[in-house]
Amino acid sequence: MVVLSAEERVMRRVKGDTTLVGISELRTQADEILKVAQQEPVIVEKHHRPMVVLVPIEQYERTEETLDLLEDTILGLLAKERERHARRKDYLTLEELERRVGLRRR
Incomplete structure (x- = not known):
């Protein structure tokens, strides 16, 4: 972690490995804050x-x-659940889909 001088030290540590800074400090100490942010999360506040x-x-x-990964897993589970409850009439044949969207086979 980068150590700032007493005059520069306005960053506050919260929740163990997270640092809290104000937007004003980010403006004046961007390089130092970015160095910290490369190692741990930094929360930037505006008006507290x-x-x-x-x-x-x-x-x-x-x-x-x-x-x-979570999104893919959830979508897969939803697809399986829908398939389990689907009836034949819920599906379209390829020909019906092409007709509905206006595609023609060559």
């Missing part, structure tokens, strides 16, 4: 309200991958 969280890119990428 959290606005954004800066996170290390590796953490962001892991979060995105996890969310994609």
Whole structure:
């Protein structure tokens, strides 16, 4: 973690490995705050309200991958559940689908 001088030290640590800074500090100490954000989450406040969280890119990428996996899993489960309850009349033949969307076979 980057250690700031007493005059610069306005970042506050919250929840163990998370740092809290104001938008004014981000404007004046962007380089230092970005160094911290490469190692741990940094919450940026505006008027004492959290606005954004800066996170290390590796953490962001892991979060995105996890969310994609969860979404795929949920969609797969929903598809299986719908298929289980579907009746034959709920399906369209390829020819019926083509007719409805205005496609013609060559």
